[in-house]
Structures are given as C-alpha cells and as structure tokens.
Amino acid sequence: MSTAIEAAVVAVIVATVVVAVAWPFLSPERGAPEQALSPRDRNRLELMERRDAAYAGLRDLEQDHRTGKVGDEDYQSERRRLRAEAAGALRGLDTLDSEPDTSSPEE
Amino acid sequence: MPEQVLGRRLGGLTLATVGSALLLLVLALVTYATVASVLAGLRRDRRLMRSAGNAVMAAFVCTVSAVVLLEIALVRHDFSIAVVLQHTSRTLPTPYLLTSLWASQPGSLLLWLTVLTGASSLVTLQNRHKNRELMPWVTAVLGGCMVFFASMATIISSPFERTAGVVPHDGFGLDPSLQNPYMAAHPPALYLGYVSFAVPFAFAMAALITRRTDARWLASVRRWTLFAWASLGVGMLLGAHWAYVEIGWGGYWGWDPVENAALMPWLAGTAYLHSVMVQEKRGMLKVWNVVLVTATFALSIFGTFLTRSGVVDSIHSFVQSPVGPALLVFLSIVLAFATTLLVWRLPLLRSDHKLESVVSREATFLFNNLLLLAFAFVILWGVVFPLLSEAVRGVRSTVSVPYYNFFLVAFGLPLLALTGIGPLIAWRRATPGSLWRTFRWPVISAAAGGALLALLGLGSSWPGLTAFSLCIFVTVTIGLEFARGASARRAIAGGSWPRALVDLVSRNRRRYGGYVVHLAVVLLVVGIAASGAYGSVNQAVLKPGQSMQVGGYTLTYTGMRSTTGPNYVDTAARLVVSRGGSTQGTLYPAVRDFTDHTVKTQSNEVDIRHDLRGVDVYTILQGADPSRNEVVIKALVNPMVSLIWLAGLVFVLGAAITIWPDPREARQLARRYSTALAKEA
Structure with a gap:
C-alpha cells in the first residue's frame, strides 16, 4: 500500500516537472526562437549605458561640488566632459531611431 | 498503533x-x-x-x-x-x-x-x-x-x-x-551570504565568456552583492551574540576557524563593494574586480569547507569524510575555471583611465582594498597554518588570539581612518586647499576628542584611544556629509531640514545608505575597543554570604536554586549585584544538565545584567561543590558591548537603504539632464 502511494506521488511530481521543463517547446512561441542581439540592439544598449553613466556622473559631480569636495575648475572641466559624453550618446540614440533596422542577429 | x-x-x-x-x-x-x-x-x-x-x-x-x-x-x-x-x-x-x-x-x-x-x-x-x-x-x-x-x-x-x-x-x-534562539537565524543568514555571492560570480564569468566586460554586469549584480554581503555581516553578528550569551567564556569573538570562515569572504566582499565604484566612475580596476568577485565566492566555498569537512577538529576527520575532499575539488575547479577565463579575456579588461594622484578617492579605495585583502590573507594563513603543520609534521600548531588581534589593530586602524577619508575626498585628485577645507573639522574634532578622552583616563590603551579618536573623525565626516548634502538640497528645493534630509537620502540611496553603514562600523569599533581594552575580570570561590569585586561592582553569593525545563535541569548560583552600596539586581549563572542525552551532557548558562551606562556584568558558574557548600564564579565587566548589537541594527538599516530599489532614479536623471542638454544644444 505504502509503496503504491510512494510510486504515485513520485510519478505525479516527475510528470509535473517534465511538463514545466518542456513547456517552452510545447507552447506556441511568438517571434523567432533566436535570442541573439542584433548589432543595432547591441549599439543601442551601449549608448544607453553611456548615457546613464554620464547622467549618474553628473549628479554625483554636482553633489560633490555643492558640498565642497570638488573645486570650481575641476567641476567645470569634468562637467563639460560628462555633458559631452551624454550628448554624444543621445545623438547616437537619435540617429539609431531615425534609421530603418536592416541588421540581422549576430551569429 | x-x-x-x-x-x-x-x-x-x-x-x-x-x-x-x-x-x-x-x-x-x-x-x-x-x-x-x-x-x-x-x-x-x-x-x-x-x-x-x-x-x-x-x-x-x-x-x-x-x-x-x-x-x-x-x-x-x-x-x-x-x-x-x-x-x-x-x-x-x-x-x-x-x-x-x-x-x-x-x-x-x-x-x-x-x-x-x-x-x-x-x-x-x-x-x-x-x-x-x-x-x-x-x-x-x-x-x-x-x-x-x-x-x-x-x-x-x-x-x-x-x-x-x-x-x-x-x-x-x-x-x-x-539550543539557543540565535541558532534559528545565524546559520541561515550565513548561508544566504555564502550562497548569494555565487550570483555576482556567475555574472562575472558570463561577462568574460560573452566578452561583455563593460560595467553592465556590475549594475546587474549590485543588489545581489550588497544582499550577500549584508546577510553575511548579519550572520556574523548573530553568531557573535550567540557566542556571547551561549558559549560562556565572556567574549563574542574568539577568532575561531568557523568565525574566520565567514569573516574572510566578508572582507573580500567589502573590498569589492568599494572597488566596483572605481570601475563604474573611472573605468579602472576591471581585472581587480573580477579577481575580487572570484576570491569572495572562493572564500565562501572555503568557509563551507572549513565548517562542514571536520578539518577544523582534525586533519584525520577531514579525510574520513568524503565531503571535505569533494568541497576542495569543487573549490579547485572554481578557481581554475575563473583563472582560465580571466587570462583568456585579459586584453578586454584594460583600464579606461590611469590613477592621476595618490590623493584621490580612487587611490583611497585602492588602499582600502589592499588593507582588507591583506587582513583576509592574514586570517587565511592563521586558519591554514595549523592544518598544514598537522599534515606535514603531524603536530598541530595553534595560531592564538594575539596574532589576530595584532593584525586587527595594524590593519583595522588605517582602515577606520580611510572610512572617514574616502567619502570626503574628490575623485581624480584633491588639492591641498580642498583637503584643508574638507578635513579641518574632522581632524580638529578627533584631536580634541582624543585629548579629552586621555584626560579622562582612557590613555591606558593606545590602540583603544586611537580607535576612539578615529571614530570621532569618521562620525564628524559622516555628519558633515549629511549636513552639507541637506544644506545643498535645501538651496535647490527649499523646505525644512528633515524634509531635505529625507529627500537627500532617497535620491542618493547608495551613497547615504553607505554612510549609515559607516556609522555602524563606528559603533562596532567603539564597542570592540571599549570592551576589549577597558574591561575587567575576576574569579573567586564563594560560600553563601561571601562577596567578590569586579570593575566597581560587588557580587554577593546567597545560595543555589534549581529549575527544570522540558529537557534539562538548571542548577544556578544566586548573585546579588550592587554598586556603590546600592543593590542593582540579581544574577543566576547556571550549569544545565540535559536529560535527553545518553551520555552526561552539560552546558554553561551565563547570566548578564545590562547597565543603563552600557556596561554588562557577565557571570559564569565555573563550578559547584555541594559537599563544601562552595561555588566558583567568574565575573566580567564588559563596557559598551551593547554598542556592537546596536551596530548590527544600524548596519541592517544602512544596507536596506542601499539595497532598496528606486525605479524612479533612472527616469528622474533622464528627465533632468536630457532637458538641460537639449536647452544647451
């Protein structure tokens, strides 16, 4: 009796797990199964990362300047550099958005 | 049935x-x-x-x-x-x-x-x-x-x-x-820490495999790393509290290999949390960060090996169980895999910038890293040396507490100073003028505070006095950071000081949460320094009615009492505690006999009285001789140990502020700077 219960419980667990693991192959998939980033996607991510890093850098620089940790001269030069970095990234993102996507995923 | x-x-x-x-x-x-x-x-x-x-x-x-x-x-x-x-x-x-x-x-x-x-x-x-x-x-x-x-x-x-x-x-x-409530939380907290360090390690390896060695993987694991590090820290403090109330030797940290097992990855993780900021800000230390993530995870595995293999008891019990050798093989695979990947991708990990000045925040973080890693290595050597000596010579040498305490002072005091310097010093380089403006009040406060403490009689321990002075230095730097930040916030947005403080912290959670963690470090150091350098201890054989003195307190033994629990019987000595002639309470240090063990099993149940001045009167029943109507009492007066437990709460608060996600942050930054840049264009 107990052996039969054990076997049934284990069988139900195994069946549930197999269905869960196989589900992505059983369910209808939207879009292509490939998961590669296209060069355009990759470029966009890099630009967004550069932009976000520059924004965070500007915020911290302003905070350091206000609290007296960075002198005026260093503040101005670093601010110019970070703003140029952010502006460059934003320009790149604008250019990407205005161009049609003709790239294919990388192999 | x-x-x-x-x-x-x-x-x-x-x-x-x-x-x-x-x-x-x-x-x-x-x-x-x-x-x-x-x-x-x-x-x-x-x-x-x-x-x-x-x-x-x-x-x-x-x-x-x-x-x-x-x-x-x-x-x-x-x-x-x-x-x-x-x-x-x-x-x-x-x-x-x-x-x-x-x-x-x-x-x-x-x-x-x-x-x-x-x-x-x-x-x-x-x-x-x-x-x-x-x-x-x-x-x-x-x-x-x-x-x-x-x-x-x-x-x-x-x-x-x-x-x-x-x-x-x-x-x-x-x-x-x-059989102590702290054991319910201590091991799970430690394991959360050990295991969660696998996540940053996995992302670092994935970044190397996919050649995505920029700062994105760092951002993906920031909260995981903080969570692992905070869990390990909380786990160690819970373990220290358990040792204090349960083990019954009067202290909270004995440099036991099992304690050291958790401290080593925590130190390496602390180094990583600081050096990662250098990579994010300046594109430097990329190789170093991968090394630190690997070292932290490897030390977590090593910690598991120490606690689970039986090697701490004896090299022979290690080889009797297959668990220890299996963990060592796994550790070797982890190190070999990470090293191979790192060497393979070394050309991708060049720094974007060079160190411009040794007087800069990145240099401060680098010094902090070197000290933390050196301390972790010293502890590792202290743990490994007895094992090596037993394996090679057949005789187990011991590395005693003074070895660790020496390096704790040698590395800990400079680290404490850097805790104050790091947040205030500028990135890239600091000028003498900015150094003077930034550090004059912290330095003056520390010097004045140190002199005052020396006058009050705390000069008997120079490491203790130095630690207290540096704690003043760090506290003032943190206070100034909050005050200057809130002042700047008010200049922009107006409003009250409390509102400005809340705004400041919620807009810069990582930075100000980190400062709260630094404050926890200050409390921890004060607690350790005070209890370690200025405590008292005494041991006496007492008959009913007799007293002993310790640290200004009088303990009078008035007799025994016996209580029964579900699986034990406690035999306790009744000690009346008084100070300056006034009675302050009664303590019952006991010996517990367990009734559910096949062999006679006893434990010491200490009793502690927490004074309003932050002083603990800690009593241990070392022995009892009913035939002679005598007890042996060991008593300690531990000043400011409660600050160590308070540090734990502040640490959790700081870590929670730092970890708590802020989905508005990216949007706010984008709104603020994209508008400003568009206007300029």
Missing part, C-alpha cells in the same frame, strides 16, 4: 523515499538546466533558455519540498531517518526540532542547495527580459554549482539516509550549544 511504529511503517518510509526521490529529481533538473543553458548560449536559442530557467525553478520547488519533508520527519520524531535520530530527541522543544535541520552536515548541505536553487530561480525571474546575452552563461555557472551541491545531497551526504539496524525509541538529542 504506537506513534513510532506508525512513523516507521507509513510516514517514515514514505518521507525518506519521497525525499530521496525529490533530491534525485533536483539533480536531474539542475544537470539538464546546466547543459541546456550552455547549448542555449551557443545556439542562441530562446526556447531552450526558457526551458533551462523552468528547470531551475522546478529544482527550487523540489528542494523546498524535500526540506518540508525533512522538517515533518523531525517534528514527528521519525527516528528511522538517521539525521533525526542523531540530532533530536522526543523532549526537544518544537522550535529546536525545526532548527535542528541545519545541525547535521546533510541538513546543512540541503540548506545550501535550497538557498542556491532559490537564488538561481530569482535571478532567472529577474532577468526574463534582461541580459539576454549573459543569462545562458549565468545559468550555466549557477547550474554547475547546483549540480555539485545536488550531487552532495544525493550521493555523498543524503539527509534522508535511513537509520541502520533497529530504530531506537528515542533520539540522541541536539548539541546543547545549538
């Missing part, structure tokens, strides 16, 4: 069989997840990756189910399962039946596996639509770790192993030192 027979024939047999089957299923699932995610990474197949993710989550569900089954076996006294027999008894209170899961080696490894599959499932869920290139390799690395621990739990050290021969009516009982 008697309970025990029912448990064995129906419940016990079923629990053990289903539990073992579940763990085998976990092994199959994580093996599949590892292979499938590697194939998904190579073939860029999203379906296969989703299937691997589902396997990881199914493995977590199965592991939790196995834990629940084992807990049921523990609560039902199912002694047909070996760990239940060896670590519990029928009279053990239910809370300790539940926590005895991690008293045994198989139970501990099951806990490791549970946390690891849980963390891996969470990573899978968090990154369903993110880090598409990294995730197959992250899952593969985490999968490799899961395969190892699932193999341990099924092949080498199964928690569902059956009791050999006739099943006894009662169990052997739980180790007395583990």
